[in-house]
Amino acid sequence: MKLIGYFRSSAAFRVRIALNYKDIKVEHASRHLRKGEQRAPDYVALNPQKLVPALVLDSGEVLTQSLAILEYLEEIHPEPPLLPKDPVGRARVRALALIVSADVHPIQNLRVMAYLRDKFGQTEESAFAWSRHWIETGFEAYEATIAKDQRTGAFSHGDTPTFADLCLAPQVFNAQRFKVDMARYPTIQRIHAACMQHPAFDAAQPSRQPDAEL
CATH class of the missing domain: 3.40.30.10 (Glutaredoxin)
Structure with missing residues (x-):
């Protein structure tokens, strides 16, 4: 492949x-x-x-x-596995993944920011503010969903990675680029740290890719 x-x-x-x-x-x-x-x-x-x-x-x-x-x-x-065995757990993981992949990422990615600048005359600063807003909106929901749920463990669902973490970790990288105050999301921060200690996540991060621009 x-x-x-x-x-x-x-x-x-x-x-x-x-x-x-x-x-x-x-x-x-x-x-x-x-x-x-x-x-x-x-x-x-x-x-x-x-x-x-x-x-x-x-x-x-x-x-x-x-x-x-x-x-x-x-x-x-x-x-x-990257999905839990029980149907309710699988639905929870997919819902968490969709907070990021459907509700946050699509409206703050490269082509959307380019459209804001090119078609609506937004500055780089105002385009960044747009992105921060939608990341913060999504992270507020994600944090509230996982913070007090007993199913949350070392990762977003239990003690092994799931689809939710695979979506969350890259979005935290974006949040850092857009200067989101991550201290507002302590559970997300904790889970992201656990993710990046895992070899599968560490090897996948942008700076470790052959096409990375340092």
Whole structure:
């Protein structure tokens, strides 16, 4: 398999963590989002959304959307699991993952910020303020959901990583870039620290990718 991503992409970050956690070996390739390489015709043929990641299977099939890719990896490599065994637990984990992946990340990513600047004349500072607002809104909900729930353990659900943590950790990286005051979210901070001590998360972080711009 081949994973096409970008070192700073939160969505690609999620998939890299899952691949590491399940010890699935893939070829890695990159499309530089700031240079517009995702809009090249050969990539658009693979992923008409012009987004990363894309997972190219050995069969030639192409999977897109990070959560769909995570579900696929969980099905073909169920061990070690990234979803709880009980249906309610699985629903909780998916809901936490969606707070980040559906309600926060899409409205503060690169193309949205570029649209704010190019079409509405927003400055870099005001575009950053937009992003901070939506990250803080999502983190307030995430923190309130996990802070006093007995199902929260070392990680967002129990004592092993789940889809929720795979979405949360990359978003914390974004929050730091946008100067979010993380002291307001102590449970998220604690879980993020636990995540980044795990080899699967550490190896997947942006600075450790071959295409990273230091």
